[in-house]
Amino acid sequence: MxxxxxxxxWCTDHRQAGxxxxxxxxxRSVSDAYGETVMTYTPDEGAIVWLYxxxxxxxxxxxxxxxxxxxxxVAAARSTS
Numbered sequence: 001m002x003x004x005x006x007x008x009x010w011c012t013d014h015r016q017a018g019x020x021x022x023x024x025x026x027x028r029s030v031s032d033a034y035g036e037t038v039m040t041y042t043p044d045e046g047a048i049v050w051l052y053x054x055x056x057x058x059x060x061x062x063x064x065x066x067x068x069x070x071x072x073x074v075a076a077a078r079s080t081s
Contacts, residue, residue, distance in 0.1 A: 008041055008080035010073075029073075034058060034066040039073045047077035 007014050011025035025041040035054035041047045049070060058066065 008047075008076070010039065010076040010080070011041065027073075027076075029069050031065060031069065033062040034069070037066075037069055037073060039077060041077070041080075047080075049073050049077075 007025045010027050012027040013025070015024040015026070023042065026038055028036060028038040030036045036052040038050040038052060039047060040050065054066070055062070
């Protein structure tokens with residue numbers, strides 16, 4: 001994993017393709033309660049939050065954990081835009 005000085009503060013993994021415009025910043029969070037969230041950033045698309053392997057049914061507590069994780073990623077993205 002590599003992070004560049006130009007990456008957003010939340011970036012924990014920077015991927016550089018062949019062209020400088022193909023850079024990808026990302027961070028991920030994995031939880032047994034709800035699955036995985038990944039936030040990515042590219043200059044063309046901006047910040048995007050992805051959901052992977054999320055469960056179809058959540059208890060109220062698990063739903064709250066997912067909501068808090070998503071809101072934390074949104075706050076991090078907004079702080080760098």
